[in-house]
Structures are given as structure tokens and as C-alpha cells.
Amino acid sequence: MYTVTNPATGELVDEIPNAADEEVRVAIDRVHRGYAAWRARPVAERAAIVLRAAELFAERADELAAIMTLEMGKRINEGRGEVGVVADIFRYYGERGPDLLADEPLTLRGGEAVLTKEPIGALLGVMPWNFPCYQVARFVAPNLVLGNTILLKHASICPRSAIAIESVLRDAGVPADAYVNVFASSRQVPWMLADPRLAGVSLTGSEQAGISVAAEAGRNLKKCVLELGGSDPLIVLDTDDLDETVKITATARMRNCGQSCNAPKRIIVLGELYEEFADRFAKRVTEYYVPGDPADPSTTLPPLASTTAADEVAAQIETAIREGATLRAGGHRIPGRGAYVEATVLTDVTPDMAAYHEEIFGPVALLFRASSEAEAVELANDTTFGLGASVFATDRARAARVARGIEAGMVYVNKSGGSEADLPFGGIKRSGMGRELGALGIEEFMNKKPIRL
Incomplete structure (x- = not known):
């Protein structure tokens, strides 16, 4: 079950059954089939949709904050602040995305080349409960602009956040097969990663979860980005x-x-x-x-x-x-x-x-x-x-x-950390691998393809 239990009172609020294996396979097929049409749309169109999502997140800040407070106990003001950061992230990639994806001329000793920046396919996101909206935004906003499609497995205590996020993106104009929320279980993740229709995975979570996902991704030659614990x-x-x-x-x-x-x-x-x-x-x-x-x-x-x-x-x-x-x-x-x-x-x-x-x-x-x-x-x-x-x-x-x-x-x-849309975020050692946010955040699941002229 995906379960909503109010941590302030212990009251059971809601239960949503896990997706059956066949439902998960259908969801994978949807984002896989949706990839060709989404990547074919001009980057300016994809960026405009992401910009519209930024507006909708800002407009629905109170609603989203209330959901986070109920699901994982976040202070209501911190929830509103989190949604503000989410809007900033979508706004940043909506505005800067086309420039970040522009072809880059390369001058060679024996001629010329151009570096193109292209998507790689359908991606799986495995998200945590501590920042139910922000963590999703870091992964989703740059990849939607880039042209990848997203299959999103949220934390099992955050089903209402997952539904609300999908609603914002759908209302912003993201096609139904470009972003799909699925109530998959942790048990299903290994065989999801083995499915050749998924090209990569991003996980934010515990060190043990990162080890498990990285092992499966490596076994199946999938690119992964991991944001794990810290001290x-x-x-x-x-x-x-x-x-x-x-x-x-x-x-x-x-x-x-x-x-x-x-x-x-x-x-x-x-x-x-x-x-x-x-x-x-x-x-x-x-x-x-x-x-x-x-x-x-x-x-x-x-x-x-x-x-x-x-x-x-x-x-x-x-x-x-x-x-x-x-x-x-x-x-x-x-x-x-x-x-x-x-x-x-x-x-x-x-x-x-x-x-x-x-x-x-x-x-x-x-x-x-x-x-x-x-x-x-x-x-x-x-x-x-x-x-x-x-x-x-x-x-x-x-x-x-x-x-x-x-x-x-x-x-x-002289600052206590935090997060900024245009500043790369990520760790080393056992805190993970890869970067999110900023110019680097759009490159992780990118095919940087040189074309020799």
C-alpha cells in the first residue's frame, strides 16, 4: 500500500494499493512510446510547457504545502517555501533550456565539428519523502526540456503529492505519455530497471537504496544519478x-x-x-x-x-x-x-x-x-x-x-547551504554521483553527440 498517515496524530488518512506488475509494464510502455513524439517537439515548445508548470506550481503552493504537511509533517510555511523553490527550478529550465541545449561548435585541428545535445529516452525517477515536490522538480524539469520522458515512482507515504504533481504537469500541457506517475513498489524496481525500454534512473534516497539501484543499473548498463545521505x-x-x-x-x-x-x-x-x-x-x-x-x-x-x-x-x-x-x-x-x-x-x-x-x-x-x-x-x-x-x-x-x-x-x-535553481547540486563518496540543477543538471541524461563536418 501507499499509505497516508498523519505523523502529527498517528491517524490513518488514506491507502492506495500498489500497482500490479502489468500496470507497471503498461506505464513503462507509455513513456517509451511517448518518447518519440515528445523529443520531436521543438525545444521552445517543451520549454514553454515547463514555464507554464512553474506558474501553476506557484499558484497551487497552498494546496501542495497542505498535502506535504499531512503526508510527512512538514511545517506549512516550509511547505510553501519548498513549492517556491520548485517554481524557480521549472522557471529556470523553461527560460534557460533552449540556450543550454543549443549546438556547440567545435574547432578541430583538421576541420570542424558541432556538438549536439539530445535526449536518451524514457527515464525512471525514484523519489523520497522528505521533500516531496522539490526532489521531483530537480529531476523532472531539466529532462522534460531536454526531451526525455519520465516514469515517476514516488515514496510510499506521499501518494497525494505524487497525484498533485502529475496534475500540475498535465494542466501545464505535458502529454499523458511524457510524464506518468506509477504506484510501484520497491520490489518492482529491479525488474523495471532491467526493462530495455527505460534508458536511465535517478534516485534520491538512502545509502542502501542507492547501492541497490546502482547495482541494478550497472547490471543492465543504465545511466544512473544518485543523491544519497550526508553528514x-x-x-x-x-x-x-x-x-x-x-x-x-x-x-x-x-x-x-x-x-x-x-x-x-x-x-x-x-x-x-x-x-x-x-x-x-x-x-x-x-x-x-x-x-x-x-x-x-x-x-x-x-x-x-x-x-x-x-x-x-x-x-x-x-x-x-x-x-x-x-x-x-x-x-x-x-x-x-x-x-x-x-x-x-x-x-x-x-x-x-x-x-x-x-x-x-x-x-x-x-x-x-x-x-x-x-x-x-x-x-x-x-x-x-x-x-x-x-x-x-x-x-x-x-x-x-x-x-x-x-x-x-x-x-x-557564510551560508548554511540550501538549494538554488542555477547552482549544481550533488555529492561525492557515499553521498552519491552525478549532479542536478544548474547547467550541469540538464546534462546527466543527455547524448552529447559530436557531428564531424
Whole structure:
């Protein structure tokens, strides 16, 4: 079943049966057959449809935000903000797509050539629950402009988001066989990837899901893009406004109730600042992040997406404390039917503890002390993940220098990360492969074909 359970109350709201195998095969055939007609349409027409989708997403922001709040507990204001980013992404590719897909002249030593930029076919998208609209937009907008068709398998707790997104795209003019939502199960994904009618797959999800999909894609010689987990570091070298830095850092960590792959989960502070930073950070987390109804705009701490997620985060906190970490704030599962966990701060986490190495996907911040820039960078890089990172300093050139030493797919200076339509997004190491957004995001499932003149 695709199941909607309100994580704030535990109430079962809706159930939708998984698609039967034959339904999935029909959906694959639809996007496969729809590819020829969609890629044949002029890029200007495809881009105009994507631009219209941007307008419709903006118009339906309240509706989409309410669905996300019900399905996975996102704060209503964060939901509206997410849909705003979605509209920006569709707008960016609708406006810039034709230029990004223009032929590129190549001058050779012995003559000339032109590099053409063409689609490759029907693609499968396997999407997560933590950003039900944004993650879809990163994959779908550039590929629709490019001329690929999309078969979309959303997360099993987000069926209403999946239906609403398909409705927006259909109303914008995307043909019924160019984008198809299917309520497939995880069990069906391996044989879907083996189907020769699908040319590639994009997955945003857990490390284990990425391993599974990458193995199947490789076995079937399919291109894949993976955006997986992260344990992003945020380094504070110095600051001339400690309260503001604490506020920015806490906001970044607690955004989406801590359920963001690129949130700053490990906060590394230079020695002379550490104690005061830790005290103020713990105080802010304790006083500001109060549990409440995610549909209420005044709520600061919503539930996690499910009771299973809340139980897992609570267990990770308990293990860290048992292994010797110091609890500076929060630390408890909040009793009741909702999936609530207190906003939590842990210090004195060492490499022999599980929390040092794993991703905690919830409202939990780990604080570390570093004695120097070099030690801060060493701590930042001591992880199997490599999604994003941030560096804060009053001297931007100093921060940029430190940023160059961090092993991550993207680094932000005096900014806590996030997402921008024209800025490439993606990681290295076990955080995945490939890039989304920006000019690079339209190239992943592209046939860059040189024609020798």
C-alpha cells in the first residue's frame, strides 16, 4: 500500500494499493512510446510547457504545502517555501533550456565539428519523502526540456503529492505519455530497471537504496544519478555576531525537522569560540524549538515523517549517550501518538561511537571542538559521506581557502547551504554521483553527440 498517515496524530488518512506488475509494464510502455513524439517537439515548445508548470506550481503552493504537511509533517510555511523553490527550478529550465541545449561548435585541428545535445529516452525517477515536490522538480524539469520522458515512482507515504504533481504537469500541457506517475513498489524496481525500454534512473534516497539501484543499473548498463545521505560539516572559524551565527546554524540544522540530506549535521567550532557557542546553541535549541501542529504557522518543531523515523532517531540518541556522548539539550522521544522527538544537541562524540559515523536523520546536532583550521578540515573530511559543507568566517577569503580543502560535492561560504535553481547540486563518496540543477543538471541524461563536418 501507499499509505497516508498523519505523523502529527498517528491517524490513518488514506491507502492506495500498489500497482500490479502489468500496470507497471503498461506505464513503462507509455513513456517509451511517448518518447518519440515528445523529443520531436521543438525545444521552445517543451520549454514553454515547463514555464507554464512553474506558474501553476506557484499558484497551487497552498494546496501542495497542505498535502506535504499531512503526508510527512512538514511545517506549512516550509511547505510553501519548498513549492517556491520548485517554481524557480521549472522557471529556470523553461527560460534557460533552449540556450543550454543549443549546438556547440567545435574547432578541430583538421576541420570542424558541432556538438549536439539530445535526449536518451524514457527515464525512471525514484523519489523520497522528505521533500516531496522539490526532489521531483530537480529531476523532472531539466529532462522534460531536454526531451526525455519520465516514469515517476514516488515514496510510499506521499501518494497525494505524487497525484498533485502529475496534475500540475498535465494542466501545464505535458502529454499523458511524457510524464506518468506509477504506484510501484520497491520490489518492482529491479525488474523495471532491467526493462530495455527505460534508458536511465535517478534516485534520491538512502545509502542502501542507492547501492541497490546502482547495482541494478550497472547490471543492465543504465545511466544512473544518485543523491544519497550526508553528514555535512559546518565549520565556524570566527564571527563578529555570535548570536546570529548560532541562529543561522540552528535554523539550518533543524530545517525540515532535521530531515535534510544536506543539513549541517556536524558543527565544528574553533576552540576559543566553542564553549560559548555550545552554550548559546543549546539554549536556542531548547527555548525556540517547541513541538506543535505542523499546520500551525507558529509551530517551530514539527513531527518527523513517521513513528518509525522518530523511533530510529530516538534510538540513535540513546546509543550515543550510552557510548559516552554528552547530552546538552533535548534527547527524548516525546510521548503521544505523534512522531515527535525533542530538538537535541550532543557533544563529546568520538570516533569510537556510532553517532560519529552515521547519519542522524532528525533534529539532532553534533558539536565538535577544533584547535586549528587544519584540525577543523580534518574533522570535516573524516566521514564516508561527501554531500555538502559550510564555512563561516569574518574573512571571506580565509573561509574560501578552508572550503577548498573540504572533500564534498558543494561548499557554501557564510551560508548554511540550501538549494538554488542555477547552482549544481550533488555529492561525492557515499553521498552519491552525478549532479542536478544548474547547467550541469540538464546534462546527466543527455547524448552529447559530436557531428564531424
